[in-house]
Amino acid sequence: MFIRLAWRSLLSRKGAVAMTFLAITVSIFVLLGIEHIRQQAKSSFNNTVSGIDLIVGARTGEINLLLYSVFRLGNATNNISWSSYQDISTNPKVAWTIPISLGDSHKGYRVMGTTTDYFKHFRYGQKQTLNFTQGKAFSEVFDVVLGAAVARELNYQLGTQLVLAHGVASTSFTQHDDKPFRIVGILQPTGTPVDQTVHVSLRGIEAVHAKRGQRDFTPTTITAFMVGLKSKMATFHVQRDINNYQPEPLSAILPGVALSQLWQITAIMENTLILVSILVLLASLLGLSAMLLTSIRERRREIAIMRSLGAPPSFLFLLIQTEALLITLASSAFALLLLFLSLLSLRSFLTENFSLSISTNIFDNNILYLLLIILVSAMITSMVPAISAYSNALQKRLNN
Numbered sequence: 001m002f003i004r005l006a007w008r009s010l011l012s013r014k015g016a017v018a019m020t021f022l023a024i025t026v027s028i029f030v031l032l033g034i035e036h037i038r039q040q041a042k043s044s045f046n047n048t049v050s051g052i053d054l055i056v057g058a059r060t061g062e063i064n065l066l067l068y069s070v071f072r073l074g075n076a077t078n079n080i081s082w083s084s085y086q087d088i089s090t091n092p093k094v095a096w097t098i099p100i101s102l103g104d105s106h107k108g109y110r111v112m113g114t115t116t117d118y119f120k121h122f123r124y125g126q127k128q129t130l131n132f133t134q135g136k137a138f139s140e141v142f143d144v145v146l147g148a149a150v151a152r153e154l155n156y157q158l159g160t161q162l163v164l165a166h167g168v169a170s171t172s173f174t175q176h177d178d179k180p181f182r183i184v185g186i187l188q189p190t191g192t193p194v195d196q197t198v199h200v201s202l203r204g205i206e207a208v209h210a211k212r213g214q215r216d217f218t219p220t221t222i223t224a225f226m227v228g229l230k231s232k233m234a235t236f237h238v239q240r241d242i243n244n245y246q247p248e249p250l251s252a253i254l255p256g257v258a259l260s261q262l263w264q265i266t267a268i269m270e271n272t273l274i275l276v277s278i279l280v281l282l283a284s285l286l287g288l289s290a291m292l293l294t295s296i297r298e299r300r301r302e303i304a305i306m307r308s309l310g311a312p313p314s315f316l317f318l319l320i321q322t323e324a325l326l327i328t329l330a331s332s333a334f335a336l337l338l339l340f341l342s343l344l345s346l347r348s349f350l351t352e353n354f355s356l357s358i359s360t361n362i363f364d365n366n367i368l369y370l371l372l373i374i375l376v377s378a379m380i381t382s383m384v385p386a387i388s389a390y391s392n393a394l395q396k397r398l399n400n
Contacts, residue, residue: 035367
């Protein structure tokens with residue numbers, strides 16, 4: 001009875017109710033959207049590497065080393081000598097290593113020099129391996145393997161030749177035109193920076209920078225390398241040894257710890273966005289309360305009829321609360337639908353351009369808790385008009 005009566009009452013005030021509905025819908029959409037993307041971005045970043053015990057680079061900050069070695073953001077402060085890499089990789093506690101050489105690009109996409117161990121040992125997500133959509137890993141000096149996004153955006157196929165450029169800018173005036181590479185493999189999509197990377201061998205990196213007539217393409221330096229240990233118990237011991245390495249200053253970081261530090265830095269921005277969203281929602285709920293309060297004065301005849309039919313003051317209190325609940329529930333449902341459709345349409349764009357794998361499953365615990373808080377908040381803010389209706393009805397009852 002309450003729901004049917006409240007629904008008809010709302011329909012009689014379509015204009016004001018529609019504006020209030022839209023305001024609450026937008027505020028809920030923004031709040032839920034920020035929370036979902038925030039959680040999914042963290043999950044996506046955390047899933048970029050898996051099973052890597054240490055990342056080693058020249059002496060620098062932990063976050064900087066993580067960003068340029070894993071996410072291809074920024075640049076290294078220095079390189080590591082090949083002899084130091086070989087020395088550490090032969091440590092009895094080390095199971096495998098993945099060398100990384102950065103500094104070149106192709107049409108704005110980063111080029112990474114490495115070895116075939118990269119395709120054997122690199123893991124992402126829940127320890128998922130790298131797989132090929134087409135072709136195979138590089139074997140010759142001028143072979144290249146493309147990430148899924150690179151191949152898709154540039155419309156490259158197996159056998160296509162491409163030229164590397166010095167530096168990482170989208171436009172470079174230093175092209176290695178005399179030493180083209182041939183595409184021999186295209187990786188499956190991963191939702192990580194791997195998709196936007198051009199992979200070549202370390203020998204290939206040396207070859208494009210070698211002097212004319214040079215035949216020895218053994219690397220002299222690399223940018224960083226990833227380390228897998230035979231035993232997790234040896235992690236801190238090996239990390240300490242690398243950090244105290246005498247031949248040259250090196251830094252060994254734990255990826256998980258560095259990610260935690262990164263989230264601490266971004267926490268202020270995240271909290272600010274959430275706070276702004278909450279304030280917008282609060283303003284919308286106060287607008288709902290004001291609309292209901294104004295409607296009480298406009299509905300004096302309706303209230304008088306209900307009172308003449310014997311409706312007690314508590315009936316009017318519950319009616320106002322039901323109207324607020326209906327508007328909030330409808331706004332929440334519409335906001336969830338908009339969020340789902342937005343994520344569905346933007347999912348490919350976020351993956352291709354930002355390497356963010358955003359799930360369209362919006363019904364996680366955080367979202368459900370927020371929806372519950374929103375409903376409770378709507379009930380609280382609507383207490384003012386509900387109590388006003390109750391008081392007026394009670395006063396008239398006493399006067400009679």
